[in-house]
Amino acid sequence: MMSAEYAKSGSQPRRSAEEDAELWARFTGKAGEEATASPIHRLKIAGSAPDGFGLYPRPAAPPDELRGESLMRDIWRIGMAKVEMPGGRPPWSEPLPSRHFTDRVHRFDWLGDLFTQGDAGADRARYLVDDWIENFGRFNGFAWRAGCTADRVWNWMLCGPGLFEHGPEEAVQHRLEVFGRQVRHVDALHEDCSEPAARWRIAAVMAAHAICVRRGKGLDEAFERLDNECTAQILPDGGHVSRSPARGLRTMLDLCVLKDLTERSERPVPEFMLRWIERLGGMIGFFRAGDGALPPFNDSQESLPETVDAALSRLQAPPRRFTVAPKSGFHKLQKGETCLILDAGNAPEEPFGDGAHAGALGFELHDAEARLITSCGYSPEVDIDWQAAVRRTGAHSTLIIANEDSAPFRRNEDTGLVFPVGPEGISAKRLEEADEIWLDAQHGGYKKTFGLLHRRRLFMSGDGRRLTGEDSLARPVSQGTADSDRTIPYVVRFHLHPTVTATMGDTAIRLESESGSVWRFKTSHEAARLEKTIYLARGIVEQSWQIVLSGRANPDSDGSTPPNAVRWAFLKDRPA
Structure with a gap:
């Protein structure tokens, strides 16, 4: 990278x-092409x-x-x-x-x-x-x-x-x-x-224009257009179809503006608007971190906490609490002050995947208001080549094989942009018992190329002070025996938030958060190291660190033992 x-x-x-x-032409596609105005358009x-x-x-x-x-x-x-x-x-x-x-x-x-x-x-x-x-x-x-x-x-x-x-x-x-x-x-x-973002904003503009300037003329048509965009761009669980928390936030804020405008014009607020505001608010509450901002999944940034608060304040009641967003493909593990959100969903279909990342089974880990594990993040403010670079699998806290993306990128001919496909067979199962949480997730994004499934198992203790995990690579029985016994290189990455101070020790990596809490990262893997990385989600390109575990996998392993199984743990030493 x-x-x-x-x-x-x-x-x-x-x-x-x-x-x-x-660079502009390559990374913005048709949305970046200059507009033209034919004589007919100029008349319009x-x-x-x-x-x-x-x-x-x-x-x-x-x-x-x-x-x-x-x-x-x-x-x-x-x-x-x-x-x-x-x-x-x-x-x-x-x-x-x-x-x-x-x-x-x-x-x-x-x-x-x-x-x-x-x-x-x-x-x-x-x-x-x-x-x-x-x-x-x-x-x-x-x-x-x-x-x-x-x-x-x-x-x-x-x-x-x-x-x-x-x-x-x-x-x-x-x-x-x-x-x-x-x-x-x-x-x-x-x-x-x-361009989905442009289609959404045009629909919002035309609804507001019908109320503000046209005094209601054309409002039914404008609301019908907006309703169609809501159906196309918001999932039933309230997530944005792009799987971007920040896009969901922006969508909700626009709907809140239009709801307020409709009420002040003494017109009835359409039922679809009320329904989608509540569902979007629920997902924003699901994603909201301890510091009040959002996690940078896909093309999402750390939105200002005040903006998130402003959106949630528009709800009739506090958003309902839930731990699984099945349509959006996210799982949440939360115990004590520790919170983990895992990306276990398919990439969006075109054209909604034009900003999506290939970050399957990557996760965010927070300790109260402190962010610990993240990705390289994203921001619409930083230059477009940086935005493109962080879409790759290596920019996420997950496993990557031979520097290949878990979801290959394909070109959308309509938009001129690339979008990730898959990964095949992504799923997650959870079990909660005796106040403890187990999560077992996997995907087959590397099965076609390397004949291996990536499985990630997570366990969070009841007090939230221990998170253990295992990343494994297994050859499915259906694949038969590998044609070659040549080992396959892989890397497991954990990108640290820029506010985390990391120190290598003899038996563990010490992590101190900005709140003062101390965690230790331990692993049975022999080649753990710290490497430099970057973080974009606060609107600039910041230097940070990542924990890197590299190895070479046996192509015929069942994934139960090293080198195809990598076990690790985050242990909280002391509170802030």
Whole structure:
């Protein structure tokens, strides 16, 4: 993985414009292609400015005041890249570090953060919107891509009172005109859009627009479109079909905005909206870690705890507690202050797997508010090549054979992106007895290539102070005898959270969490070592460590003994 290179250098390499364009095209697919506007399309999006808003949507999530303060200091930061714009100049007034950076700027996710900075922040926000309109308001192939435009329109609507109720009448009218053009643009693109996140946000925009601007006209059609997207993108247990906790959170927050808007317009809230909010809330409660944030499964990051709290506060009652999410494919083991969540589900089908990871049987392990074991994580803020690298199996706390992914990646011809397939035969069984939990999981992702099944067995003690595990590789009887007796290399990885301090000892690896609690990692395996790795889920590329157990498997083993069986344990020495 290129993470090792970063861990040594500690900095992000510079790229030429040509290299950046090539990376952007490779990792964003058709969603990254510039929008085009035929004469017919231009006629569709032409029209007069809306009369104004009868009602404004209200944000369901709190703004990021720290980012607002940074923007007022003229600092624009996306992932590892930082741009300073003295005098409050717009970021698009000069070349930006990458297309990824430019994309994040054009989505205006930062707009609400500026409005937290008093009158000066509101003036700066309006100035930047007006300057954007001056430069991009008619049309721009990059800035007017479907997903980028839908996000920008949504963010403008959430800041509507500050944008459309203040300033010279001519400026307000100009903002309304460009707002209306963008709404018509995404509405025309929705039917042919293959990007799930863009389809969702367009449906949300059109429902809000029908209430706020059209005074209810077209609302039935907008709600029908939203209902269809809910059915397509939310699983019956409340998980997002992408298997990303952060996407589920974003979906719930959008529905909460629309529910509040519908109620304030004195209209009945559709039953489907209430049902899906409750189910999404249940899964967010399932995933919520002791520190209040979410785990970085698939293309998910550590969302701000305040955002998670804001979503859960919208529920009529606290979310019900459960330990198995069968449709989403996650199992939860929790005793005392120790919590483990295991990924035991198939990768989503296309196009919903375009951001999914090949992390079968990987897990998150937390001790109260402290995170111990994780993956390399993910963040939409870090550059796209990093996002792609951490999708591989080696970036997860699981077993990998010969550096091959447990779920091979295939190309989606409709989106131009790759998605993981499988793995075959993934399953998990649990047994709870005498306050103790056993979990027995396996997958056949390596059966076709190497003739081996990966089995992971976990045991958590009743007080949560002991987690023992075994990773084994077994040849199914149905495979017959292997053609060769050549051994097969494998590695078991446990990625440590950046807040964990790891120290090699003679008989164990000492792990100290940020809360001060101390754990020991022990194994009967002879080749345990610590190696550098990276972590993305806090919005930057951070250095961290991983525990690595490597070996060579017998191709004809039943998996009951070494070298095909690796036993290990996490033992809590003392509380914080």
